[in-house]
Amino acid sequence: MGVYRGGSANKRNVRILLVGDPGVGKTSLILSLVSEEFPEEVPPKCEEITIPADVTPEQVPTNIVDYNATEQTDETLEAEMRRAHVVCIVYSASDQESLDRVVSYWLPLIRECCSEPRNHDGDNVQYQMKPIVLVGNKIDLVDTSTIDNVLGIMEEYPEVESCIECSAKTLKNISEMFYYAQKAVLHPTSPLFIMENQDLTEACKQALIRIFKVCDIDGDGLLNDYELNHFQRRCFNAPLQPQILDEVKAVLQHNVPNGIENDSVTLKGFLFLHILFIQRGRNETTWAVLRKFGYDENLDFSREYLYPPLKIPSTSSTEISHRGTRFLTHLFDRHDKDRDGALSVKELANVFSACPNGLPPWGKGKNCCDIVPTNEMGWLTHHGWLCQWTLLCLTNHLKYLEYLAYLGYNIHENDSQLTAIQVTREKRLDLAKKQTSRNVFTCHVIGPQGSGKTVFCQSFIKDDPQITNPKSRRSKSKSRTNNSSTSAEEKVFEESPRYCVNTVQVYGQEKFLVLRDVEVRQITDPLMPDEVNCDVACLLYDTCDDKSFEYIARIYIKYFAQSSIPVLIVATKSDLEDVRQDYVLQPDQFCAKYNLLPPQRFASGSKNIIGDSIKDVYVKLATMAAFPRFQAAWILFYKHRFVQLCQHATHLKYFGLSPDEPLLWWKAGLGLAAASVVGYFVMKIFSSNTTSSSTFR
Structure with missing residues (x-):
């Protein structure tokens, strides 16, 4: 049976319940703590005591609850046990029978009442247990200690966090007893350490191994002085003093073979240090490290650590x-x-x-x-x-x-x-400004099966994409309306990657373009909202298939004609012979009617049909996404300066605007240059006149 126990440094309060046989001194312990003197007259039961946070070592408000078998029923006792964060079982050091009853009655009762299955792993059921502290009162009445007997109980019952002997009469270890009870809740031992093996639990070991790897900044499998200091500052907000560091290394050198290597701490040495902390009762040190690295009381990652709250508007992206x-x-x-x-x-x-x-x-x-x-x-x-x-x-x-x-x-x-x-920024603001500050754009690639979507997407990240041959693609396209299509074809389609990501230059700025291959199983299937919403849509049709264009034409009219999403139509397999499309409008006519850019011709290979680089189409898509609703920016973004025009002539060529007559651009450039010179002299004269007039005022 595995044992897990709750415990957290983030608890708002600690509730301590004292139980035990009648006459062992439960009430006296509470009253001695509060009054700092032994009460001469002890009531049958003490009322619940609340200790403020500022007077407790852990700075946590603490409620102390007494129990009396005469005044309370078994049902009340069980309810109080469930409410408590920790249970202190008090026995009399002068009464062996009361210690025997700890094992025969109290520990089994608390297990039965408070343990809950946490998870199941085959036959190994793990339980969340209530932490327990064994308290031997009336130590002033005996000459011998009961601790040796209690240590055996701790090995048998891992939920027993600690044991302490005290005296309500002499006030010996009274405050320490309640401090141990607080520690049992805030810094429990059993999730970290197996008493009978004197070793770390597997969960604790794995957590510390991860912490070691994270802190190993140079990745050499060792923690050098700089890395140890970095670790110390992050966990405890203080540097590791050189003298203390030398002492730590000396301890490891003496106690752990291969604990130190090249004057650095090994993983083996790092784990031993935490064993040492726990054996010396300094659980809080190991817990401070674990919590700093995101672990909760069960050594799982806390949700708050993994997922800090983040508000994302519906039209924004990350x-x-x-x-x-x-x-x-x-x-x-x-x-x-x-x-x-x-x-x-x-x-x-x-x-x-x-x-x-x-x-x-x-x-x-x-x-x-x-x-x-x-x-x-x-x-x-x-x-x-x-x-x-x-x-x-x-x-x-x-x-x-x-x-x-x-x-x-x-x-x-x-x-x-x-x-x-x-x-x-929200997309509505981008649309209003006709540009965006985003660096990542999503392009949905939509087209009928066999239109070459996968090749188109793979060409974005590969110079020579090896997918399927054109014949198999065309045969799949022609059979797309056949409900009895083979499962092998579907498997090929399903195995196609859904996304392809690369960067492109948009007017000198690097942007990430994410191509999403939108699945189309039947031509009549509607597109889901998440398949439509994107920064730019790329509608593909097969120039060799006379039925191909009709699909994307209907898609455009149904989903994009009235939307603000830029759309580019791409004619794939343009290295093969075109066929007339079986649609009321041919692709060029369709684009002209709906004010779209002419179809971009595309064929896999190093050059496309018009001699441009195969990557040009992706630059065009990214540019359209970067400047939604501002088609002039798709074309003329750099025409305002001749020098930039020359530098970015290639970018303009992506949109099919490179003139057949270079002389036209020279004339335009000279005209812009002449206008700039005239403007310069006009401003010079105006400035001179203004200065002169101000001088004679």
Whole structure:
């Protein structure tokens, strides 16, 4: 049977219940604590006592509750046990029978009354137990100690946190007794330590291993002086004095083989230090470390630590902040041991070894090379690494915050993960200003099956995407309305990556573009709201399939004609022979009617049909997303200055606006230059006249 017990430094109060056989001195202990003298007359039962926070060692208000078997029923006792945070079982050090009753009656009663199943793991049922302190009163009446007998009880009952002998008459250890009771609640032992084995629990060990890895800034498997000082400052807001550091190393050198290596603390030594803290009754030290790193009383991550509250308007999005990018870059560099600019399978596993499941947030089965740019081995480069995290932050900000906590962002940045995320301006404000400050844009790629969506998306991150051959794509497109399509075809479709992420330059600024391949199983299937809402829509049709354009035409009219979402129509497989589309309007006519840019021709390969780079279409999509409702910016953003026009002529060419006659641009440039010169001299003369007139006033 596993045992878990509640306990938290964040409790608003501590409720202590004293139980035991009649005559053991329960009421006397309470009255001696309050009055600081032994009462000559003791009532049958003491009323509930409240001790203010400012007079308790842990600065927590404490309620002390007495029990009397004559005045209270068994039902009342059980109710008080459940309400209490800790139960002190009092026995008389001068009465062996009262100690025997601790084992035969009181401990089983408390277990039966207060233990609740916490979780089930096969036959191993784990229970949440009530912490208990054994109190041997009337120590002034005996010459021998009962502690040796009690230690055996502690091994048998792990919920027993501590034992103490005291005397209500001489006031010996009275305040210490109630301090131990507070500690049993706020800094419990059993989640951390197995008394019979004198070793850390597995949960505590795993938590401390993660903490060690997070604090190992240079990733060498050791904690050097700088890392130990960083750890000390983060946990206790104070530096580690050189003398104390030397003493710690000396203790490890003497007690732990391989506890010190290269004058640094090893993992083995780090774990031993915490065993030492607990054995010496300094549980609060280990708990302070655990809580600083996000663990709750059951050594699970607290929800508040993983998911700090963040308000996101419905039309806003989430992006990685500058501090978040800096942390992720440092994390990448720290684990790129061979400095080849990419994370191998082993290096990537080491990054996430500090996480509970040891897996990246995008899952073990995900092939990164189908989602973000990678090297020829399929390993994440630094660029692909940031793309992957950008996608996570955009699509699942809670998991993004969760994994930053696992990886130690809070410790290294000494701040909440909220500083690693940026909530963008609401889209309605972007539309009103006809531009956006966002750095991440979502493009939904929509088209019938077989139109080449997967190739289009994969071409964004690969120079030579290897998906399926054109024949198989066309055959799938022609059979898209056949309800008896093979499961193999569906499997190929389902295995296609849903997202592809890369960066593009929009007028000299790097922007992330996220392509989402919107699934279309039947041509009659409606699109869901989340499949429509995006920053820019890319509607694909197959130039070789006469039925292909009709689908996206209907999609545009139904979902986008009245919306503010920019739309670009892309004609795929443009390296093959076009066929006339079986629709009332041909693609060029359709675009002209709805005031859309002409269809962008696209074919997988290094060059598209009109000789432009295959990547041009993605720049065009990102530019349209960056300047919604402002088509002039899609085309003429840099025409106002001739020098910039020359520098960004390539960007304008993405929109099909490079003139056939270069002379036209020279004339325009010379005209702009002449106008600038004339304007300069006019302003010069005007300025001179103004100065002269002011002189003779």
